[in-house]
Amino acid sequence: MKAGDVGRVITRYGAELVLENDQGEHIRCTTRRKLEHVACGDYVRWQREAQGNASVIEILPRKNALSRSDIRGKLRTIAANIDVLLIVNSWRPAPNWELLDRYLITAHSLSADPLIIFNKSDLRSQYADTEHLACLEEYQRLGYVVLHTQASGVDYQDIAAICRYVAGRTAILVGQSGVGKSSLLHKLLPKKGIRVGAIADTGEGRHTTTVANLYHLPACGTLIDSPGVRDFALGSLTVPELQAGHPEFEPFMGLCRFNNCTHHHEPGCAVKAAVLSAKVPQRRYERYLGLLKSQINN
Ligand SMILES: Nc1nc2c(ncn2[C@@H]2O[C@H](COP(=O)(O)OP(=O)(O)OP(=O)(O)O)[C@@H](O)[C@H]2O)c(=O)[nH]1
Ligand SMILES: [Zn+2]
Structure with a gap:
């Protein structure tokens, strides 16, 4: 491969990255110290060094980036180039409207499109009171797209609708604990779609849940996920x-x-x-x- 090829970071473990090129090939790569902030979702230019190993030489301009503090309190970039926020809510735990508003504001400040997902639709008639339904209707009247899903259900129409919304773009899943983000992820990604899992299987990479991974969804969508991505810093809004x-x-x-x-x-x-x-x-x-x-x- 010629020097200076472009790839997208699909995962990062410390100083080691895995890139994916246009042909869908995976390249293990290291990064120079001054490019230490490279993150999952970044588009980078890379080249093969004389010793045969691959190295990132440039991070291409980002649309946006998510960051959060690490255990030492240092702000770290955890994902880049996000187009869609999949904001997951449920009827039980009850909707947290203030949190939803914060995610919507954040989506706007990232220039990302929000999709409001109401999961656990099977619990709607039992737990959604009139106040909740009135709140939800307000979002729809404001023009936000709302999708009802049942991650625990056998019907895949809801998953197909999410994939159609994301199509050709990069999304992340966010939302309070217990609303069904992991359940939706499992339904969204039947095993064969999880490319990073495939790397782990061949021993090329380690599978750790705290590391952000980039997954391919049906309909050419992309999802970046990790516990850190799911609760990235929401605190700093001006x-x-x-x-x-x-x-x-x-x-x-x-x-x-x-x-x-x-x-x-x-x-x-x-x-x-x-x-x-x-x-x-x-x-x-x-x-x-x-x-x-x-x-x-x-
Ligand atoms: N009734 C019902 N339960 C669901 C549905 N989706 C998920 N659950 C259940 O809700 C609980 C929480 O689901 P998770 O997928 O772990 O939720 P999460 O948002 O990933 O939670 P955190 O990991 O804490 O952030 C589990 O017991 C799921 O089985 C659904 O559509 N209907
Ligand atoms: Zn005023």
């Missing part, structure tokens, strides 16, 4: 990010009396007026205030 992550505020941007209006206590706030006239959903606005308070207190 007030402008918070506001930009609320599409219902958009028609009123620039109409508040103060340029830097937080839509909280300021007089002449167009967003507050819109809440009073029911143009902005009351529940979303109240949760926005809660998030605003937690960001300011941070």
Whole structure:
């Protein structure tokens, strides 16, 4: 292979990476110290060294990157180039609407498309109360795509719908504990689709659950997953990010009396007026205030 080929990082164990090239071949690679931040999902340029081993020489520009603190408190990039956030919720445990809002805001700040998944549809009639259903309807009215799934079910229509949504793009699974992310992953990835598992089988790599892996889904989609990816740092949202992550505020941007209006206590706030006239959903606005308070207190 010629020098300077492009590949995508499909997994990383310490200093060692596995890349995949256009032909679907896997290449074990090392990386130079200055490229230490290379992460699963990165597109890189690599070359064969004189000794025969492969080495990453450049990380190509990223669309975005997810990071989280490691055990020493150092911020590390854990995945890059994410197009879709699959935000998994369930009826039991009950929906955490504030967490959902945080993921939606984060998706917006990453320029990634959110897909709101409501798993455990078999428990819906038993556990979804009218308040929950009203909340969910608000998201649909705002234009968010909502998909109902049953990871424990034998029907694969839901899985096919997720794959269609992701098609040709790279997704991650996020959501609170117990909603069924692992169950959905197992249903999404019948064994043959798990390329990294195949490497582990041939002894080329070690399989550890904390390492982010890139998987191929049906319909040419890609999924990056690891426990670390599932709960990447959600803490650091700025007030402008918070506001930009609320599409219902958009028609009123620039109409508040103060340029830097937080839509909280300021007089002449167009967003507050819109809440009073029911143009902005009351529940979303109240949760926005809660998030605003937690960001300011941070
Ligand atoms: N009734 C029902 N139970 C489900 C469904 N999907 C998953 N479960 C169950 O929900 C529980 C939690 O599922 P997991 O897949 O482990 O959830 P998770 O989101 O990966 O949880 P964490 O690993 O803690 O983040 C398990 O007991 C599953 O069997 C579903 O569609 N219906
Ligand atoms: Zn305002």
